[in-house]
Amino acid sequence: MLAINRIHHVAVIVSDYEKSKHFYTEIMGFQIIQEIYRSERESYKLDLSVNGLYQIELFSFPKPPARVSRPEACGLRHLAFEVNDVEQVREQLLTKNIVCEAIRIDEYSGKKFFFIADPDDLPVEFYEI
Structure with missing residues (x-):
């Protein structure tokens, strides 16, 4: 290893x-x-x-x-950032006029997460610990 x-x-x-x-x-x-x-x-x-x-x-x-984001292509899928409170982060982004997807629940971990897109449409995920 x-x-x-x-x-x-x-x-x-x-x-x-x-x-x-x-x-x-x-x-x-x-x-x-x-x-x-x-x-x-x-x-x-x-x-x-x-x-x-x-x-x-x-x-x-x-x-x-241009990067192909949708449909998803081979390569880097997204950036994911760990946060303590998904709702709080989402609200902060919304006040900055950032389009946020709805909060979802990971079916395996039970954790909350949501996505935004950066200026080049790279998916950016916020995942609650």
């Missing part, structure tokens, strides 16, 4: 860098670790801290192809 400690980061390519930067910092509340512009690639790289534990990397590239 490989000696893997934990997930280090998740990388997301975005179509509109400023819009996604706003979403992940102002709406989601992630803290900026560092922001780099790579002129040779015409690309930004934004490292974000998720509660001081994990990192999301946002990348911008000129004209990336």
Whole structure:
């Protein structure tokens, strides 16, 4: 078995860098670790801290192809974030004019969860512990 400690980061390519930067910092509340512009690639790289534990990397590239979200395609299905209170998180997002799906119950764990979409329609899940 490989000696893997934990997930280090998740990388997301975005179509509109400023819009996604706003979403992940102002709406989601992630803290900026560092922001780099790579002129040779015409690309930004934004490292974000998720509660001081994990990192999301946002990348911008000129004209990336659209991501297929629906119907679901092979590859990364969604990002999921653990929260203490699903109803509270959903209400906070609704006050920021974010479209939220209805809260559902996981049929196996009995836990509550719901989804939103980021600016590129990447599904983002909030799962109650």
